[in-house]
């Protein structure tokens with residue numbers, strides 16, 4: 511039985527605002543003698559922060575920004591409930607990581623979710639649904655088409671607001687000298703974070719050289735130009751990165767197994783700015799006597815010295831993320847994803863920031879909490895890899 515199995519989790523419902531409260535037994539910088547020490551072996555106390563920790567922002571190495579937004583997911587929605595569900599599931603994560611050790615000692619803090627973003631998501635989603643049902647904006651003409659185009663303008667404006675919000679939040683974290691993590695939300699949400707990281711890197715000493723690389727772990731390329739008309743669609747995030755983030759010199763995609771011809775063309779036209787490690791090729795290589803370690807090394811070696819990790823949970827086998835918006839057969843085993851992160855952190859590269867997106871809890875409360883449990887563990891490993899990298 512897990513040491514935490516009898517523990518009461520927070521009273522937060524999935525999707526609820528992830529208010530993070532510091533607890534009485536917090537280990538405060540310079541104030542440690544006044545409070546009992548944090549016990550990493552104990553169950554998470556009620557009211558604890560993410561992973562049951564009692565970290566404060568000021569003394570944390572990682573600051574996670576939750577973004578409850580999923581207006582444009584075309585198939586299954588629910589990613590806006592991701593941050594609340596992952597927060598709750600994180601209480602059950604054991605703090606000694608097999609690969610990265612005592613990750614918690616670096617300090618991990620999750621900021622409060624902005625309620626306005628969750629509200630905006632619901633509004634934008636209601637506007638987006640008839641467009642998605644119509645198969646995109648191009649398919650409808652006449653009066654109905656006009657109505658849809660008006661709705662589209664509003665959805666695009668909502669996405670732009672989210673991008674700005676995420677950009678500002680991430681820039682603040684970077685200014686504090688900390689590692690920004692983003693917890694989505696759908697895959698449209700990290701655009702502002704990637705832009706902030708790329709700008710921060712090019713403004714920093716020695717950062718002007720190679721530019722920022724992105725390790726993009728996903729079943730999808732997300733290289734569509736305004737999917738269904740949505741400029742900032744979840745399926746367009748890397749297209750938008752290529753267009754809007756000049757400081758990003760390289761995107762390395764791992765786990766890709768669902769893409770269209772136009773996306774493949776974007777890869778080809780990128781002249782090496784985008785490299786793809788297809789899921790089928792990975793499986794074929796392993797089945798032919800190869801191994802994932804060497805594939806992971808090749809993927810990491812094609813990245814520059816500074817890396818942002820964008821992790822879409824649907825990169826994993828669908829059994830690990832059954833409720834994600836667009837599950838696809840195949841995919842990475844959990845241990846392969848973990849190894850990829852370990853290879854990255856061992857490579858001497860620096861992780862500038864990261865995100866975890868498209869985690870969707872089951873809408874049925876009786877279902878086992880697979881999606882969010884896996885998500886919380888991926889998040890802990892992302893924190894571990896980021897803190898260990900370049901250290």
Ligand SMILES: [Mn+2]
Nearest residue numbers: 697728732822
């Ligand atoms: Mn994605």
